[in-house]
Amino acid sequence: MRSESSLSKRGRDLTSDRLGPNAREATEKIGLYNGPWDPETNPDGLINLGTAENSLMLDDVAKFVNEQNINFEGEAFDYSEAWGSLRLRKAVSGFINTHFHPHSPTTAANLTISNGCSALFNALGNVLADPGDGILLTRPCYIAFGSGFGLLGGMTPVFISSNKIDQFTPDILPQYEAALKSAEDRGIKVKVLVLCNPHNPLGRCYPPSTLTAILSFCNMYKIHLVADEVYAMSVYSESDAPFTSVLSLDWQKYIDPTYFHHVYGMSKDFASGGLRIGSLWTLSAELQRAVTALANFHHSGTVNALLACNILEDKAFTASFLAKSRQRIAEASSLARDLLDDAGIHYTPANAGFFLWIDLAPWLREEDGEDEWIRERKLIETLIGEKVFIAGGQMHNAEEPGRFRFVFTREQKLVREGVNRLKKVCGIVGRPKVAHK
Known part of the structure:
Protein backbone atom coordinates (compact mmCIF):
# COMPACT_ATOMS: atom_id res chain seq x y z
CA MET A 1 0.00 0.00 0.00
CA ARG A 2 1.39 3.42 -0.93
CA SER A 3 2.19 5.68 1.99
CA GLU A 4 0.89 9.25 1.96
CA SER A 5 4.44 10.52 1.47
CA SER A 6 4.55 8.77 -1.90
CA LEU A 7 1.61 10.75 -3.23
CA SER A 8 2.06 13.63 -5.63
CA LYS A 9 1.56 17.18 -4.35
CA ARG A 10 -1.92 17.11 -5.91
CA GLY A 11 -2.62 13.83 -4.11
CA ARG A 12 -1.54 15.30 -0.78
CA ASP A 13 -3.73 18.35 -1.43
CA LEU A 14 -6.70 16.07 -1.91
CA THR A 15 -6.11 14.43 1.46
CA SER A 16 -5.78 17.73 3.31
CA ASP A 17 -8.43 19.98 4.82
CA ARG A 18 -7.26 22.88 2.68
CA LEU A 19 -10.69 23.23 1.08
CA GLY A 20 -12.75 22.36 4.15
CA PRO A 21 -13.51 19.29 6.29
CA ASN A 22 -12.80 15.94 4.71
CA ALA A 23 -16.23 14.95 3.43
CA ARG A 24 -15.70 11.21 3.62
CA GLU A 25 -14.36 11.27 7.18
CA ALA A 26 -17.17 13.60 8.28
CA THR A 27 -19.81 11.44 6.61
CA GLU A 28 -18.46 8.23 8.11
CA LYS A 29 -18.22 9.84 11.53
CA ILE A 30 -21.87 10.79 11.27
CA GLY A 31 -22.44 7.28 9.95
CA LEU A 32 -21.48 5.84 13.36
CA TYR A 33 -25.13 6.29 14.30
CA ASN A 34 -27.26 3.18 13.91
CA GLY A 35 -29.20 4.37 10.84
CA PRO A 36 -31.52 7.28 10.03
CA TRP A 37 -34.21 8.27 12.49
CA ASP A 38 -37.55 6.52 12.50
CA PRO A 39 -39.99 7.14 15.36
CA GLU A 40 -40.93 3.46 15.58
CA THR A 41 -38.07 1.36 14.25
CA ASN A 42 -35.10 3.56 15.13
CA PRO A 43 -35.96 6.36 17.58
CA ASP A 44 -32.24 6.90 18.36
CA GLY A 45 -31.28 7.40 14.71
CA LEU A 46 -29.79 10.56 13.22
CA ILE A 47 -31.99 13.51 12.25
CA ASN A 48 -30.46 15.03 9.11
CA LEU A 49 -31.35 18.71 8.74
CA GLY A 50 -28.14 19.48 6.89
CA THR A 51 -28.42 17.97 3.40
CA ALA A 52 -30.19 20.30 0.96
CA GLU A 53 -32.63 18.02 -0.79
CA ASN A 54 -36.38 18.06 -1.12
CA SER A 55 -37.38 14.80 0.52
CA LEU A 56 -41.03 15.86 0.29
CA MET A 57 -41.11 15.13 -3.46
CA LEU A 58 -39.00 11.97 -3.77
CA ASP A 59 -41.98 9.63 -3.88
CA ASP A 60 -43.64 11.76 -6.57
CA VAL A 61 -40.61 11.41 -8.85
CA ALA A 62 -40.46 7.67 -8.26
CA LYS A 63 -44.19 7.28 -8.92
CA PHE A 64 -43.95 9.13 -12.23
CA VAL A 65 -40.99 7.10 -13.45
CA ASN A 66 -42.58 3.81 -12.40
CA GLU A 67 -45.71 4.68 -14.36
CA GLN A 68 -43.79 5.23 -17.60
CA ASN A 69 -43.38 1.53 -18.34
CA ILE A 70 -40.09 2.33 -20.00
CA ASN A 71 -38.90 -0.52 -22.19
CA PHE A 72 -35.16 -0.09 -22.55
CA GLU A 73 -33.61 -1.07 -25.85
CA LYS A 315 -44.94 19.38 -19.77
CA ALA A 316 -48.16 18.65 -17.92
CA PHE A 317 -46.30 16.60 -15.35
CA THR A 318 -43.50 19.12 -14.87
CA ALA A 319 -45.98 21.98 -14.37
CA SER A 320 -48.02 19.97 -11.86
CA PHE A 321 -44.94 18.63 -10.08
CA LEU A 322 -43.32 22.04 -9.66
CA ALA A 323 -46.57 23.62 -8.41
CA LYS A 324 -47.03 20.82 -5.87
CA SER A 325 -43.39 21.10 -4.83
CA ARG A 326 -43.65 24.85 -4.19
CA GLN A 327 -46.77 24.30 -2.10
CA ARG A 328 -45.11 21.63 0.02
CA ILE A 329 -41.96 23.70 0.45
CA ALA A 330 -44.08 26.66 1.60
CA GLU A 331 -45.92 24.50 4.13
CA ALA A 332 -42.66 23.00 5.41
CA SER A 333 -41.14 26.47 5.68
CA SER A 334 -44.13 27.70 7.67
CA LEU A 335 -43.84 24.81 10.11
CA ALA A 336 -40.09 25.36 10.54
CA ARG A 337 -40.59 29.08 11.21
CA ASP A 338 -43.27 28.36 13.82
CA LEU A 339 -41.02 25.86 15.60
CA LEU A 340 -38.02 28.21 15.52
CA ASP A 341 -40.14 31.15 16.67
CA ASP A 342 -41.45 29.12 19.61
CA ALA A 343 -37.84 28.26 20.51
CA GLY A 344 -36.70 31.90 20.29
CA ILE A 345 -34.26 31.10 17.47
CA HIS A 346 -33.80 33.92 14.96
CA TYR A 347 -33.51 33.41 11.20
CA THR A 348 -33.13 35.70 8.22
CA PRO A 349 -36.01 36.31 5.77
CA ALA A 350 -36.15 33.83 2.89
CA ASN A 351 -38.55 32.85 0.13
CA ALA A 352 -36.66 30.24 -1.90
CA GLY A 353 -34.79 26.98 -1.48
CA PHE A 354 -35.03 24.31 1.19
CA PHE A 355 -33.46 26.08 4.14
CA LEU A 356 -33.39 28.93 6.63
CA TRP A 357 -30.25 30.72 7.80
CA ILE A 358 -30.61 30.49 11.57
CA ASP A 359 -28.66 32.17 14.38
CA LEU A 360 -27.42 29.91 17.18
CA ALA A 361 -24.72 32.36 18.32
CA PRO A 362 -26.49 32.93 21.68
CA TRP A 363 -25.89 29.26 22.45
CA LEU A 364 -22.16 29.13 21.74
CA ARG A 365 -20.57 28.25 25.06
CA GLU A 366 -17.74 30.25 26.65
CA GLU A 367 -16.35 27.09 28.21
CA ASP A 368 -15.60 25.79 24.71
CA GLY A 369 -12.84 28.38 24.25
CA GLU A 370 -12.22 32.01 23.36
CA ASP A 371 -12.40 31.40 19.60
CA GLU A 372 -16.06 31.52 18.60
CA TRP A 373 -15.44 29.43 15.48
CA ILE A 374 -14.16 26.67 17.76
CA ARG A 375 -17.30 27.15 19.84
CA GLU A 376 -19.36 26.67 16.69
CA ARG A 377 -17.56 23.42 15.86
CA LYS A 378 -18.08 22.22 19.44
CA LEU A 379 -21.79 22.94 19.11
CA ILE A 380 -21.90 20.91 15.88
CA GLU A 381 -20.17 18.00 17.65
CA THR A 382 -22.64 18.21 20.53
CA LEU A 383 -25.56 18.25 18.12
CA ILE A 384 -24.21 15.20 16.32
CA GLY A 385 -23.81 13.54 19.70
CA GLU A 386 -27.53 14.10 20.20
CA LYS A 387 -28.11 12.63 16.74
CA VAL A 388 -29.05 15.81 14.87
CA PHE A 389 -26.99 17.23 12.00
CA ILE A 390 -27.19 20.86 10.85
CA ALA A 391 -24.48 22.42 8.66
CA GLY A 392 -22.55 25.17 10.46
CA GLY A 393 -21.76 28.61 9.14
CA GLN A 394 -18.00 28.08 8.90
CA MET A 395 -18.66 25.40 6.29
CA HIS A 396 -20.55 28.10 4.34
CA ASN A 397 -17.83 30.73 4.89
CA ALA A 398 -20.14 32.85 7.05
CA GLU A 399 -18.96 36.25 8.21
CA GLU A 400 -19.91 35.57 11.83
CA PRO A 401 -19.83 32.36 13.90
CA GLY A 402 -22.99 30.71 15.11
CA ARG A 403 -24.99 30.72 11.88
CA PHE A 404 -26.40 27.44 10.59
CA ARG A 405 -28.25 26.31 7.46
CA PHE A 406 -31.41 24.61 8.69
CA VAL A 407 -32.96 22.37 6.00
CA PHE A 408 -36.72 22.03 6.51
CA THR A 409 -37.87 20.01 3.48
CA ARG A 410 -38.38 16.87 5.52
CA GLU A 411 -41.36 15.07 6.99
CA GLN A 412 -43.12 17.14 9.67
CA LYS A 413 -42.44 14.62 12.43
CA LEU A 414 -38.73 14.54 11.56
CA VAL A 415 -38.43 18.35 11.61
CA ARG A 416 -40.28 18.52 14.93
CA GLU A 417 -38.00 15.90 16.46
CA GLY A 418 -34.95 17.70 15.07
CA VAL A 419 -35.97 20.99 16.66
CA ASN A 420 -36.67 19.20 19.95
CA ARG A 421 -33.13 17.80 19.94
CA LEU A 422 -31.74 21.20 19.01
CA LYS A 423 -33.61 22.77 21.93
CA LYS A 424 -32.28 20.05 24.23
CA VAL A 425 -28.67 20.77 23.24
CA CYS A 426 -29.16 24.52 23.65
CA GLY A 427 -31.07 24.18 26.90
CA ILE A 428 -34.14 25.91 25.50
CA VAL A 429 -37.17 25.24 27.65
CA GLY A 430 -39.61 27.77 26.28
CA ARG A 431 -39.33 31.26 24.87
CA PRO A 432 -41.72 33.88 23.54
CA LYS A 433 -42.16 34.12 19.79
CA VAL A 434 -39.69 36.37 18.04
CA ALA A 435 -40.30 38.84 15.21
CA HIS A 436 -38.37 38.63 11.95
CA LYS A 437 -38.00 41.70 9.80
Whole structure:
Protein backbone atom coordinates (compact mmCIF):
# COMPACT_ATOMS: atom_id res chain seq x y z
CA MET A 1 0.00 0.00 0.00
CA ARG A 2 1.39 3.42 -0.93
CA SER A 3 2.19 5.68 1.99
CA GLU A 4 0.89 9.25 1.96
CA SER A 5 4.44 10.52 1.47
CA SER A 6 4.55 8.77 -1.90
CA LEU A 7 1.61 10.75 -3.23
CA SER A 8 2.06 13.63 -5.63
CA LYS A 9 1.56 17.18 -4.35
CA ARG A 10 -1.92 17.11 -5.91
CA GLY A 11 -2.62 13.83 -4.11
CA ARG A 12 -1.54 15.30 -0.78
CA ASP A 13 -3.73 18.35 -1.43
CA LEU A 14 -6.70 16.07 -1.91
CA THR A 15 -6.11 14.43 1.46
CA SER A 16 -5.78 17.73 3.31
CA ASP A 17 -8.43 19.98 4.82
CA ARG A 18 -7.26 22.88 2.68
CA LEU A 19 -10.69 23.23 1.08
CA GLY A 20 -12.75 22.36 4.15
CA PRO A 21 -13.51 19.29 6.29
CA ASN A 22 -12.80 15.94 4.71
CA ALA A 23 -16.23 14.95 3.43
CA ARG A 24 -15.70 11.21 3.62
CA GLU A 25 -14.36 11.27 7.18
CA ALA A 26 -17.17 13.60 8.28
CA THR A 27 -19.81 11.44 6.61
CA GLU A 28 -18.46 8.23 8.11
CA LYS A 29 -18.22 9.84 11.53
CA ILE A 30 -21.87 10.79 11.27
CA GLY A 31 -22.44 7.28 9.95
CA LEU A 32 -21.48 5.84 13.36
CA TYR A 33 -25.13 6.29 14.30
CA ASN A 34 -27.26 3.18 13.91
CA GLY A 35 -29.20 4.37 10.84
CA PRO A 36 -31.52 7.28 10.03
CA TRP A 37 -34.21 8.27 12.49
CA ASP A 38 -37.55 6.52 12.50
CA PRO A 39 -39.99 7.14 15.36
CA GLU A 40 -40.93 3.46 15.58
CA THR A 41 -38.07 1.36 14.25
CA ASN A 42 -35.10 3.56 15.13
CA PRO A 43 -35.96 6.36 17.58
CA ASP A 44 -32.24 6.90 18.36
CA GLY A 45 -31.28 7.40 14.71
CA LEU A 46 -29.79 10.56 13.22
CA ILE A 47 -31.99 13.51 12.25
CA ASN A 48 -30.46 15.03 9.11
CA LEU A 49 -31.35 18.71 8.74
CA GLY A 50 -28.14 19.48 6.89
CA THR A 51 -28.42 17.97 3.40
CA ALA A 52 -30.19 20.30 0.96
CA GLU A 53 -32.63 18.02 -0.79
CA ASN A 54 -36.38 18.06 -1.12
CA SER A 55 -37.38 14.80 0.52
CA LEU A 56 -41.03 15.86 0.29
CA MET A 57 -41.11 15.13 -3.46
CA LEU A 58 -39.00 11.97 -3.77
CA ASP A 59 -41.98 9.63 -3.88
CA ASP A 60 -43.64 11.76 -6.57
CA VAL A 61 -40.61 11.41 -8.85
CA ALA A 62 -40.46 7.67 -8.26
CA LYS A 63 -44.19 7.28 -8.92
CA PHE A 64 -43.95 9.13 -12.23
CA VAL A 65 -40.99 7.10 -13.45
CA ASN A 66 -42.58 3.81 -12.40
CA GLU A 67 -45.71 4.68 -14.36
CA GLN A 68 -43.79 5.23 -17.60
CA ASN A 69 -43.38 1.53 -18.34
CA ILE A 70 -40.09 2.33 -20.00
CA ASN A 71 -38.90 -0.52 -22.19
CA PHE A 72 -35.16 -0.09 -22.55
CA GLU A 73 -33.61 -1.07 -25.85
CA GLY A 74 -30.03 -2.07 -26.37
CA GLU A 75 -28.89 1.41 -27.33
CA ALA A 76 -29.88 2.62 -23.85
CA PHE A 77 -26.74 0.93 -22.60
CA ASP A 78 -24.24 2.25 -25.11
CA TYR A 79 -21.93 5.20 -24.54
CA SER A 80 -24.01 7.78 -26.40
CA GLU A 81 -22.74 11.38 -26.51
CA ALA A 82 -20.75 12.13 -23.36
CA TRP A 83 -21.80 15.80 -23.59
CA GLY A 84 -25.50 14.89 -23.66
CA SER A 85 -27.73 13.37 -26.32
CA LEU A 86 -29.47 15.72 -28.71
CA ARG A 87 -32.83 14.59 -27.29
CA LEU A 88 -31.80 15.48 -23.74
CA ARG A 89 -30.30 18.82 -24.72
CA LYS A 90 -33.51 19.68 -26.56
CA ALA A 91 -35.55 18.69 -23.48
CA VAL A 92 -33.43 20.86 -21.17
CA SER A 93 -33.50 23.75 -23.63
CA GLY A 94 -37.28 23.50 -23.93
CA PHE A 95 -37.68 23.49 -20.15
CA ILE A 96 -35.48 26.56 -19.74
CA ASN A 97 -37.31 28.40 -22.53
CA THR A 98 -40.68 27.68 -20.89
CA HIS A 99 -39.83 28.40 -17.25
CA PHE A 100 -36.87 30.83 -17.27
CA HIS A 101 -38.30 33.14 -19.94
CA PRO A 102 -34.95 33.85 -21.61
CA HIS A 103 -34.64 37.10 -23.56
CA SER A 104 -33.45 35.02 -26.49
CA PRO A 105 -34.45 31.33 -26.62
CA THR A 106 -31.78 28.82 -25.70
CA THR A 107 -30.93 26.05 -28.14
CA ALA A 108 -29.60 22.52 -27.76
CA ALA A 109 -26.49 23.56 -29.66
CA ASN A 110 -25.41 25.85 -26.82
CA LEU A 111 -25.95 23.28 -24.05
CA THR A 112 -23.55 20.75 -22.57
CA ILE A 113 -24.81 18.08 -20.17
CA SER A 114 -22.80 16.72 -17.26
CA ASN A 115 -23.35 14.44 -14.28
CA GLY A 116 -24.49 17.24 -12.02
CA CYS A 117 -23.65 20.89 -11.47
CA SER A 118 -20.65 20.08 -9.27
CA ALA A 119 -19.03 18.30 -12.20
CA LEU A 120 -19.61 21.41 -14.32
CA PHE A 121 -17.98 23.60 -11.67
CA ASN A 122 -15.03 21.24 -11.72
CA ALA A 123 -14.76 21.50 -15.49
CA LEU A 124 -15.15 25.29 -15.45
CA GLY A 125 -12.47 25.60 -12.77
CA ASN A 126 -10.10 23.71 -15.05
CA VAL A 127 -10.78 25.66 -18.25
CA LEU A 128 -11.58 29.23 -17.17
CA ALA A 129 -8.56 29.78 -14.96
CA ASP A 130 -5.07 28.69 -14.03
CA PRO A 131 -4.17 27.31 -10.59
CA GLY A 132 -4.02 30.17 -8.12
CA ASP A 133 -6.44 32.41 -10.01
CA GLY A 134 -9.33 33.76 -7.98
CA ILE A 135 -13.05 33.04 -7.84
CA LEU A 136 -15.30 35.68 -6.30
CA LEU A 137 -17.89 34.33 -3.86
CA THR A 138 -20.35 36.07 -1.56
CA ARG A 139 -20.40 35.30 2.14
CA PRO A 140 -22.01 33.03 3.13
CA CYS A 141 -21.96 30.74 0.12
CA TYR A 142 -22.74 27.20 -0.93
CA ILE A 143 -20.23 24.79 0.62
CA ALA A 144 -19.07 23.14 -2.61
CA PHE A 145 -18.28 26.21 -4.73
CA GLY A 146 -14.76 26.42 -3.32
CA SER A 147 -14.00 22.73 -3.78
CA GLY A 148 -15.85 22.50 -7.10
CA PHE A 149 -13.67 25.16 -8.70
CA GLY A 150 -10.59 24.62 -6.57
CA LEU A 151 -10.03 20.98 -5.76
CA LEU A 152 -8.64 20.10 -9.20
CA GLY A 153 -8.63 23.48 -10.94
CA GLY A 154 -6.68 25.05 -8.08
CA MET A 155 -8.74 28.25 -8.00
CA THR A 156 -8.49 30.42 -4.89
CA PRO A 157 -11.72 31.60 -3.20
CA VAL A 158 -11.97 35.39 -2.85
CA PHE A 159 -14.81 36.21 -0.50
CA ILE A 160 -17.02 39.28 -0.73
CA SER A 161 -17.90 40.51 2.76
CA SER A 162 -21.19 42.35 3.05
CA ASN A 163 -20.21 44.54 6.03
CA LYS A 164 -23.90 44.71 7.03
CA ILE A 165 -24.97 45.87 3.53
CA ASP A 166 -27.88 43.98 1.98
CA GLN A 167 -26.06 41.91 -0.62
CA PHE A 168 -29.18 41.62 -2.74
CA THR A 169 -29.17 45.33 -3.56
CA PRO A 170 -26.89 47.25 -5.94
CA ASP A 171 -25.39 48.91 -2.84
CA ILE A 172 -23.25 45.80 -2.44
CA LEU A 173 -21.17 46.51 -5.57
CA PRO A 174 -18.51 48.56 -3.75
CA GLN A 175 -17.87 45.42 -1.68
CA TYR A 176 -17.30 43.49 -4.89
CA GLU A 177 -14.81 46.16 -5.91
CA ALA A 178 -13.08 45.96 -2.51
CA ALA A 179 -12.77 42.18 -2.68
CA LEU A 180 -11.36 42.39 -6.20
CA LYS A 181 -8.78 45.00 -5.18
CA SER A 182 -7.80 43.01 -2.09
CA ALA A 183 -7.20 39.96 -4.29
CA GLU A 184 -5.09 41.96 -6.73
CA ASP A 185 -3.03 43.34 -3.85
CA ARG A 186 -2.30 39.74 -2.85
CA GLY A 187 -1.27 38.84 -6.39
CA ILE A 188 -4.48 36.91 -7.17
CA LYS A 189 -5.97 37.40 -10.61
CA VAL A 190 -9.74 36.97 -10.36
CA LYS A 191 -11.16 35.06 -13.35
CA VAL A 192 -14.64 33.93 -12.22
CA LEU A 193 -17.59 35.21 -10.20
CA VAL A 194 -20.29 32.73 -9.18
CA LEU A 195 -23.80 34.14 -8.82
CA CYS A 196 -26.11 31.80 -6.90
CA ASN A 197 -29.69 32.85 -7.70
CA PRO A 198 -31.77 31.93 -5.71
CA HIS A 199 -29.09 32.09 -3.07
CA ASN A 200 -27.78 29.14 -1.11
CA PRO A 201 -27.81 29.32 1.93
CA LEU A 202 -29.72 32.61 2.34
CA GLY A 203 -32.77 31.53 0.33
CA ARG A 204 -33.33 34.84 -1.45
CA CYS A 205 -33.52 35.97 -5.09
CA TYR A 206 -31.64 38.81 -6.74
CA PRO A 207 -33.76 41.61 -8.25
CA PRO A 208 -33.04 42.76 -11.82
CA SER A 209 -31.25 45.95 -10.69
CA THR A 210 -28.65 43.93 -8.78
CA LEU A 211 -28.30 41.36 -11.55
CA THR A 212 -27.54 44.01 -14.17
CA ALA A 213 -25.07 45.69 -11.80
CA ILE A 214 -23.22 42.39 -11.37
CA LEU A 215 -23.24 41.76 -15.13
CA SER A 216 -21.73 45.22 -15.72
CA PHE A 217 -19.13 44.64 -12.99
CA CYS A 218 -17.99 41.38 -14.60
CA ASN A 219 -17.87 42.98 -18.02
CA MET A 220 -15.78 45.90 -16.76
CA TYR A 221 -13.15 43.63 -15.25
CA LYS A 222 -13.34 40.81 -17.84
CA ILE A 223 -14.50 38.29 -15.25
CA HIS A 224 -16.49 35.22 -16.25
CA LEU A 225 -19.94 35.25 -14.64
CA VAL A 226 -21.24 31.77 -13.85
CA ALA A 227 -24.94 32.00 -12.94
CA ASP A 228 -26.04 29.01 -10.86
CA GLU A 229 -29.86 28.95 -10.88
CA VAL A 230 -30.39 25.43 -9.60
CA TYR A 231 -33.17 26.50 -7.16
CA ALA A 232 -35.03 28.51 -9.81
CA MET A 233 -38.33 26.61 -9.53
CA SER A 234 -38.21 26.28 -5.74
CA VAL A 235 -39.32 29.83 -4.95
CA TYR A 236 -42.30 29.29 -2.65
CA SER A 237 -43.30 32.85 -1.75
CA GLU A 238 -43.19 36.35 -3.20
CA SER A 239 -42.83 37.98 0.20
CA ASP A 240 -39.40 39.03 -1.02
CA ALA A 241 -38.10 39.53 -4.56
CA PRO A 242 -39.49 36.90 -6.96
CA PHE A 243 -37.12 34.86 -9.07
CA THR A 244 -35.70 36.64 -12.12
CA SER A 245 -33.42 34.52 -14.27
CA VAL A 246 -30.35 36.30 -15.57
CA LEU A 247 -31.27 34.74 -18.91
CA SER A 248 -34.54 36.69 -18.93
CA LEU A 249 -32.74 40.03 -18.97
CA ASP A 250 -31.42 41.72 -22.08
CA TRP A 251 -28.08 40.71 -20.64
CA GLN A 252 -26.01 41.35 -23.79
CA LYS A 253 -26.45 45.06 -23.08
CA TYR A 254 -24.32 44.60 -19.98
CA ILE A 255 -21.74 41.90 -20.66
CA ASP A 256 -19.73 40.41 -23.51
CA PRO A 257 -21.48 37.11 -24.38
CA THR A 258 -18.23 35.17 -24.05
CA TYR A 259 -18.12 36.06 -20.35
CA PHE A 260 -21.61 34.88 -19.35
CA HIS A 261 -22.44 31.22 -18.60
CA HIS A 262 -25.52 29.60 -17.07
CA VAL A 263 -25.73 26.41 -14.97
CA TYR A 264 -28.85 24.45 -14.09
CA GLY A 265 -29.57 20.92 -12.88
CA MET A 266 -32.38 18.59 -11.84
CA SER A 267 -31.12 17.78 -8.34
CA LYS A 268 -33.11 20.42 -6.46
CA ASP A 269 -36.25 21.45 -8.32
CA PHE A 270 -36.97 17.87 -9.41
CA ALA A 271 -35.83 16.15 -6.19
CA SER A 272 -33.48 14.10 -8.36
CA GLY A 273 -30.04 14.41 -6.82
CA GLY A 274 -29.37 10.79 -7.70
CA LEU A 275 -30.22 11.31 -11.37
CA ARG A 276 -27.04 13.36 -11.97
CA ILE A 277 -28.14 15.78 -14.67
CA GLY A 278 -26.53 19.22 -14.91
CA SER A 279 -26.48 21.62 -17.85
CA LEU A 280 -24.15 24.38 -18.98
CA TRP A 281 -25.43 27.00 -21.41
CA THR A 282 -22.89 29.30 -23.02
CA LEU A 283 -22.43 31.24 -26.24
CA SER A 284 -18.66 30.86 -25.96
CA ALA A 285 -17.74 28.25 -28.56
CA GLU A 286 -14.24 28.06 -27.13
CA LEU A 287 -15.49 27.30 -23.62
CA GLN A 288 -17.99 24.78 -24.93
CA ARG A 289 -15.30 22.91 -26.84
CA ALA A 290 -13.11 22.79 -23.74
CA VAL A 291 -15.89 21.52 -21.48
CA THR A 292 -16.91 18.98 -24.13
CA ALA A 293 -13.33 17.71 -24.17
CA LEU A 294 -13.71 16.89 -20.47
CA ALA A 295 -17.14 15.34 -20.91
CA ASN A 296 -15.89 11.75 -20.89
CA PHE A 297 -14.93 12.28 -17.26
CA HIS A 298 -18.38 13.66 -16.37
CA HIS A 299 -20.80 11.57 -18.44
CA SER A 300 -24.24 11.50 -16.80
CA GLY A 301 -25.07 8.11 -18.34
CA THR A 302 -27.50 7.12 -21.07
CA VAL A 303 -30.09 5.58 -18.74
CA ASN A 304 -30.12 8.71 -16.60
CA ALA A 305 -30.58 10.78 -19.74
CA LEU A 306 -33.60 8.73 -20.84
CA LEU A 307 -35.26 9.11 -17.45
CA ALA A 308 -34.59 12.86 -17.49
CA CYS A 309 -36.10 13.17 -20.97
CA ASN A 310 -39.27 11.41 -19.85
CA ILE A 311 -39.62 13.90 -17.00
CA LEU A 312 -38.80 17.09 -18.90
CA GLU A 313 -40.73 16.25 -22.07
CA ASP A 314 -43.97 15.73 -20.14
CA LYS A 315 -44.94 19.38 -19.77
CA ALA A 316 -48.16 18.65 -17.92
CA PHE A 317 -46.30 16.60 -15.35
CA THR A 318 -43.50 19.12 -14.87
CA ALA A 319 -45.98 21.98 -14.37
CA SER A 320 -48.02 19.97 -11.86
CA PHE A 321 -44.94 18.63 -10.08
CA LEU A 322 -43.32 22.04 -9.66
CA ALA A 323 -46.57 23.62 -8.41
CA LYS A 324 -47.03 20.82 -5.87
CA SER A 325 -43.39 21.10 -4.83
CA ARG A 326 -43.65 24.85 -4.19
CA GLN A 327 -46.77 24.30 -2.10
CA ARG A 328 -45.11 21.63 0.02
CA ILE A 329 -41.96 23.70 0.45
CA ALA A 330 -44.08 26.66 1.60
CA GLU A 331 -45.92 24.50 4.13
CA ALA A 332 -42.66 23.00 5.41
CA SER A 333 -41.14 26.47 5.68
CA SER A 334 -44.13 27.70 7.67
CA LEU A 335 -43.84 24.81 10.11
CA ALA A 336 -40.09 25.36 10.54
CA ARG A 337 -40.59 29.08 11.21
CA ASP A 338 -43.27 28.36 13.82
CA LEU A 339 -41.02 25.86 15.60
CA LEU A 340 -38.02 28.21 15.52
CA ASP A 341 -40.14 31.15 16.67
CA ASP A 342 -41.45 29.12 19.61
CA ALA A 343 -37.84 28.26 20.51
CA GLY A 344 -36.70 31.90 20.29
CA ILE A 345 -34.26 31.10 17.47
CA HIS A 346 -33.80 33.92 14.96
CA TYR A 347 -33.51 33.41 11.20
CA THR A 348 -33.13 35.70 8.22
CA PRO A 349 -36.01 36.31 5.77
CA ALA A 350 -36.15 33.83 2.89
CA ASN A 351 -38.55 32.85 0.13
CA ALA A 352 -36.66 30.24 -1.90
CA GLY A 353 -34.79 26.98 -1.48
CA PHE A 354 -35.03 24.31 1.19
CA PHE A 355 -33.46 26.08 4.14
CA LEU A 356 -33.39 28.93 6.63
CA TRP A 357 -30.25 30.72 7.80
CA ILE A 358 -30.61 30.49 11.57
CA ASP A 359 -28.66 32.17 14.38
CA LEU A 360 -27.42 29.91 17.18
CA ALA A 361 -24.72 32.36 18.32
CA PRO A 362 -26.49 32.93 21.68
CA TRP A 363 -25.89 29.26 22.45
CA LEU A 364 -22.16 29.13 21.74
CA ARG A 365 -20.57 28.25 25.06
CA GLU A 366 -17.74 30.25 26.65
CA GLU A 367 -16.35 27.09 28.21
CA ASP A 368 -15.60 25.79 24.71
CA GLY A 369 -12.84 28.38 24.25
CA GLU A 370 -12.22 32.01 23.36
CA ASP A 371 -12.40 31.40 19.60
CA GLU A 372 -16.06 31.52 18.60
CA TRP A 373 -15.44 29.43 15.48
CA ILE A 374 -14.16 26.67 17.76
CA ARG A 375 -17.30 27.15 19.84
CA GLU A 376 -19.36 26.67 16.69
CA ARG A 377 -17.56 23.42 15.86
CA LYS A 378 -18.08 22.22 19.44
CA LEU A 379 -21.79 22.94 19.11
CA ILE A 380 -21.90 20.91 15.88
CA GLU A 381 -20.17 18.00 17.65
CA THR A 382 -22.64 18.21 20.53
CA LEU A 383 -25.56 18.25 18.12
CA ILE A 384 -24.21 15.20 16.32
CA GLY A 385 -23.81 13.54 19.70
CA GLU A 386 -27.53 14.10 20.20
CA LYS A 387 -28.11 12.63 16.74
CA VAL A 388 -29.05 15.81 14.87
CA PHE A 389 -26.99 17.23 12.00
CA ILE A 390 -27.19 20.86 10.85
CA ALA A 391 -24.48 22.42 8.66
CA GLY A 392 -22.55 25.17 10.46
CA GLY A 393 -21.76 28.61 9.14
CA GLN A 394 -18.00 28.08 8.90
CA MET A 395 -18.66 25.40 6.29
CA HIS A 396 -20.55 28.10 4.34
CA ASN A 397 -17.83 30.73 4.89
CA ALA A 398 -20.14 32.85 7.05
CA GLU A 399 -18.96 36.25 8.21
CA GLU A 400 -19.91 35.57 11.83
CA PRO A 401 -19.83 32.36 13.90
CA GLY A 402 -22.99 30.71 15.11
CA ARG A 403 -24.99 30.72 11.88
CA PHE A 404 -26.40 27.44 10.59
CA ARG A 405 -28.25 26.31 7.46
CA PHE A 406 -31.41 24.61 8.69
CA VAL A 407 -32.96 22.37 6.00
CA PHE A 408 -36.72 22.03 6.51
CA THR A 409 -37.87 20.01 3.48
CA ARG A 410 -38.38 16.87 5.52
CA GLU A 411 -41.36 15.07 6.99
CA GLN A 412 -43.12 17.14 9.67
CA LYS A 413 -42.44 14.62 12.43
CA LEU A 414 -38.73 14.54 11.56
CA VAL A 415 -38.43 18.35 11.61
CA ARG A 416 -40.28 18.52 14.93
CA GLU A 417 -38.00 15.90 16.46
CA GLY A 418 -34.95 17.70 15.07
CA VAL A 419 -35.97 20.99 16.66
CA ASN A 420 -36.67 19.20 19.95
CA ARG A 421 -33.13 17.80 19.94
CA LEU A 422 -31.74 21.20 19.01
CA LYS A 423 -33.61 22.77 21.93
CA LYS A 424 -32.28 20.05 24.23
CA VAL A 425 -28.67 20.77 23.24
CA CYS A 426 -29.16 24.52 23.65
CA GLY A 427 -31.07 24.18 26.90
CA ILE A 428 -34.14 25.91 25.50
CA VAL A 429 -37.17 25.24 27.65
CA GLY A 430 -39.61 27.77 26.28
CA ARG A 431 -39.33 31.26 24.87
CA PRO A 432 -41.72 33.88 23.54
CA LYS A 433 -42.16 34.12 19.79
CA VAL A 434 -39.69 36.37 18.04
CA ALA A 435 -40.30 38.84 15.21
CA HIS A 436 -38.37 38.63 11.95
CA LYS A 437 -38.00 41.70 9.80
